[in-house]
Amino acid sequence: MWPMTRTTDTSAAAVPMDALSTGLLALLNEKDAIVARILADEATRQATTIELIASENHVGPAVMHTMGNWMTNKYAEGYPGKRYYGGCRFHDEIEDLARTRACELFGCRFANVQPHSGASANIAAYMAMCKPGATILSLPIKSGGHLSHGLKVNFSGTFYKIVEYDLDPKTETLDYDAIQSAAEACKPAMIICGYSAYPRVIDFARFRKIADSVGAYLLADIAHIAGLVASGVHPSPFPHAHVVTTTTHKTLRGPRGGLILSDDEETAKKIDRKVFPGSQGGPLMHIIAAKAVCFGEALRPEFKEYCRRIVANAGALADGLAEHGYRLCSGGTDNHLMLVDLRPRSEDLTGADAESWLETAGIIVNKNGIPNDPRPPMVTSGLRLGTPAITTRGMREPQMHRIAGLIDRALAAGGAEKVACEVRREVRALCTEFPLPH
């Protein structure tokens, strides 16, 4: 069995840990005890809390430990076979492997695995598809879009003319007819679909029709749903999108990083040039190695089952919360996340309070604006919850109903310490029953 490591958080349960992690902490204890202590505390925090942030996950030991490898020592600017540095033979091999696996996983012809993040992927993809100042049609962050889809203070809002489409205010879902009209009115160079807080299926084919009708490119940012797309649990943006961007660390359960996919050779060439030298220097080859491991894991049949369970768990958690009187925006969820309107349970309850009270109880969430939220983004009337991380722990529908009950108990108590401690104890017990991958 794995050795048990007790950290400086003496209130925490002993945390099951794989041998390499235990070895790392022992090494760091000798070389840098301060960092060792901080990392051990974080490992304990993750092991003993319920992670419901929709964009987070727990990587397995293979991905985790591949991130710290020899390839971090190397500059490999350029691409396989065309590098600006010597000594890149194995970097070529690993990058080719990652690209090939990514293409197999997403059913496309070209992959650029070098973007450091989802935002970096978007920067390069926008540069490849649009000239500065071009019009981009996208969903604003307040309605579920991402900051790199056009927020004024972001590069996207600075260098492009952003026109917004919005959700249908009644159904809180995408209104494709309205998007068509918006596209006809503004004639964008590019339309962005794919979101950070949208709980429903995206009709990529419909988006492509809209894009074609006005001569626009279609970019699908599938950062949140990448795992679901790869496993066929959500429809694929291919062959509809001209370019697809994603992160690798959400439902895909890989290292923190970005990825750009495409099907057309000319587009792929433009994208490669805009990643390097357009917007990045040396690729993080150690992370690209971990991306290859992640794609290899996602190609296995058990990953498909994992993604099916993510969605089933999200449905069960949403049902559980609805039974306790919370309102699910759009009426529920089809994917890994849900937006919870707290007001029907208690008019005064804000997302900020809920986030803080739940953290005290060991349940980690993020406050999130709901469509047409009257409260500002740092307060909000809602929470965004997701099930990728708790599904990784092996939790199933019965645990989702239990977690919905724990959330309600902590929130109904208005942050009262006694109740938070009781819930915290139950959270610890659940976490012990369903340990992190090790």
Ligand code: DSN
């Ligand atoms: N910040 C991420 C999220 O939480 O959805 C998106 O990049």
